[in-house]
Amino acid sequence: MIYQASWTAILVFGVFVAGVLGISFYLGSKAKSSHGYYAAHGQIHWFVNGIAFAGDYLSAASFLGICGMIAFYGYDGFLYSIGYLAGWIVALFVIAEPLKRMGKFTFADALDAQFHSRGVKLAAAISTLVVSLFYLIPQMVGAGALVKPLLGFSHLTGVLLVGVVVVTIVVTAGMVSTTWVQFIKGSLLVFFCAILTVMIMQRGFTVAPEDLQEQRVTVLTSPDGAKKTFVNGVPQGRGPGEGDLQPVGHIRRLPGDVASTGPLGPFEYFSVLEKSQVEVWRQEPKKLTEKTDVGTAVTTVYRAQLKPGSDLLVPGASPTFKGLHNGDWKAKVDFVSLMLALFAGTASLPHILIRYYTVKDQASARKSTVVGIASIGFFYVLTLYLGFGAMTSGALDVTNSNMAAPLLARTFGELAFAVISAIAFTTVLGTVSGLILAASGAVVHDILTNFCKIDLHDGAKVTAGKLAAVVVGVLAMILGVAFEKMNVTFLVGWAFNIAASANLPALVMVLFWKGTTKTGVTLSIIVGMLSSLTWVLFSKEAYQHVYGLNPADALAPFSQPGIVTIPLAFVVLVVVSLLTSKKSNSELLPETMVHKA
Amino acid sequence: MSQSSLCSQRNARWGLRLFFLYLFLYAGFIGVNALAPEVMSHPWWGGVNVAIWSGMGLIAVAFGLAVLYLYHAEDDHHEQGGSQVG
Incomplete structure (x- = not known):
């Protein structure tokens, strides 16, 4: 995804880093011995x-x-x-x-x-x-x-x-x-x-309407080694004729089919999520490789999946631990x-x-x-x-x-x-x-x-x-x-x-x-x-x-x-x-x- | 034996007891996840499942045991009330 920098972000960031460095310089002037340097x-x-x-x-x-x-x-x-x-x-x-x-x-x-x-x-x-x-x-x-x-x-x-x-x-x-x-x-x-x-x-949680099902990122490497990224078939960018990845991750259904829950308590948060349907995105395990006249294109496909909240509130959903539930000893x-x-x-x-x-x-x-x-x-x-x-x-x-x-x-x-x-x-x-x-x-x-x-x-x-x-x-x-x-x-x-x-x-x-x-x-x-x-x-x-x-x-x-x-x-x-x-x-x-x- | 090493030994004994207590709970959590993962999805108190409760519980128990240790531990040198929090 292309992220746009904002002036607020840059300003707050600048203040934080300057503050931290200022404190560091000030305190640094006090520590001269090796015991001070290594163990304060x-x-x-x-x-x-x-x-x-x-x-x-x-x-x-x-x-x-x-x-x-x-x-x-x-x-x-x-x-x-x-x-x-x-x-x-x-x-x-x-x-x-x-x-x-x-x-x-x-x-x-x-x-x-x-x-x-x-x-x-x-x-x-x-x-x-x-x-x-x-x-x-x-x-x-x-x-x-x-x-x-x-x-x-x-x-x-x-x-x-x-x-x-x-x-x-x-x-x-x-x-x-x-x-x-x-x-x-x-x-x-x-x-x-x-x-x-x-x-x-x-x-709280709000239900979002269904839209996107798939996103594709293609990296085209031309014979001279130059790389260009395409998103869903168009060059990645913010200009005309260009496109970018959409931000994802939504609630698709809430218990009682309500549209929104309003404020939730700390435990209610999980009990509601448990009974909801959540849209999560997974990368397809195989990348698609295509050789063309203009170079080699490698495409990664991401697909939306609907999962019950109860499946996400227990271990075993990530690639690392998915075998926990199916008896895979490794x-x-x-x-x-x-x-x-x-x-x-x-x-x-x-x-x-x-x-x-x-x-x-x-x-x-x-x-x-x-x-x-x-x-x-x-x-x-x-x-x-x-x-x-x-x-x-x-x-x-x-x-x-x-x-x-x-x-x-x-x-x-x-x-x-x-x-x-x-x-x-x-x-x-x-x-x-x-x-x-x-x-x-x-x-x-x-x-x-x-x-x-x-x-x-x-x-x-x-x-x-x-x-x-x-x-x-x-x-x-x-x-x-x-x-x-x-x-x-x-x-x-x-x-x-x-x-x-x-x-x-x-x-x-x-x-x-x-x-x-x-x-x-x-x-x-x-x-x-x-x-x-x-x-x-x-x-x-x-x-x-x-x-x-x-x-x-x-x-x-x-x-x-x-x-x-x-x-x-x-x-x-x-x-x-x-x-x-x-x-x-x-x-x-x-x-x-x-x-x- | 000096006062200092007596205190250290006492603290070490307490530390080991609490360590093994926590190890038992932590190993139990890992064991259930590895051998009977379906238990984790059972709803428990307040509609929240065993996985969330046991995970948060392990964090809370760690803090509880740490405070207990602080209460029981003694200092190596003769400080008045030095073993208490604060």
Whole structure:
């Protein structure tokens, strides 16, 4: 769909970004030491840190991806909400306090607290980098998806814009300004989404007359490589003789055959939807390819389908989970694996873990987690209303599920659209700056200082961190362009799988099993990371959307590796620890004795 | 054993109990979805189905357990009332 930029949107957007940058510069002038840069001097108030958790965690994926998935497929998107929140239980009850007690800057500190091993530090740092980069991809894709309709820029410009602004924030001030950006963004996001939810319930449902049944998008590639897009047979555009995709998604029948429901209560909203008929749009699985004199035309067909609301209010409507109802074991394993990865992934995300070092003690770590759970949980309940609101407001772009939430806001007027889009953009800024900071901390603190033993003085540590932030930022921009076509929530699901496989077994076992050895930890991280990463790169989604290959040829039997790779990393840790603990006993003998024997 | 590590151990014990309680509920939700998905579409209270209630319930229970933990947890250093919310 072609989106027209509006001056209201541009103005509100400009004010938001200027405000965020202004705060960042102001606070940045206060943080000069490395402890200030990476951990905000450990002096952030627990309440601010708690909301900043929400700002950090409620990423573009939560906001844009989940809303989009619910808007297209119903309840399936909410499964992510449930899993993302459940992960905080692991963070609060198992990880938070010991992690705070044992570390200083990064989670590698905590892992390595009793070993003082360079191997553990290097493995933890590499896994931090890999997870952060993987988590950065959906954020950048989300940024591109947002800026397109808001400012009328291309995906590439959107990605570049976010990259430059975020690197500026991180380079300016590090953790202090990042925390405040996340605090502001977290508060705004939850507050405005609550308002939007109230507006959705006030509007209720209205039946729309039936019109469109099919939309076709054809991309014509001429022999010289130039691409041209056609919609329903005419060139895509707003001029005479041109056409564009129609916004879709309506209620077709309401219970009692009424035309409109009027305002609905929070539970009534679902009981009415349950008994309604909803028009949803699905992409035909096969694209039509035609070779002509002027080039190759690839046509994607989207068709309207009438579905009972009751089918959309249970899991199983999306392509990922559709096998849940027909006994397909692969779909069931995929589902269990994803839910496991979401549960175990939160407490393994480096950018979440570093936030435990910004508060002063374990009590603050605990309290801020509870504030985080309250605000994040409340937001995830809202995603259901936002998603189903988008599904039935006649605002969806069939080609882009990530735009559902801002397009829903547009149905309430240009201002609502501008505010929600600007918040979504700051959402991307908040999360991306946290991730870049985590990655830069891993490079400087774990790799340069602790692994390579380069003795940097305090100022040089900050400079090196800023340099690392620029490099990671550029990498994130490149990946954001390459993965443009994928739903951001799906991508985040992968990042959780990798984080949970690489980091969680090591973290849990270091905290709870005395027999853990440094070799066990190192190998567990490496095996967990490589196995899950390889699995993801050989999955059918990567084949289809990233390499453009036939998804049927994919080597991975199902998409979400967690159910195999998380236990695998645990097994590796235990087996290697058992083997190496015997060896280390012999190593404890004085060298001379060993030689004589 | 120091006061500090006693508190940490007490908190860890509480944390693990609550963790396993939640894990049980979460695993139950996943199990029903994977093995008996038809249960999810049954209407429950107020004309709203089991899927919506159980999903929202899991979110609400997570918050409830978090507050319970905050109430029971103790601080490592001797702070007056430091374990309470606020």
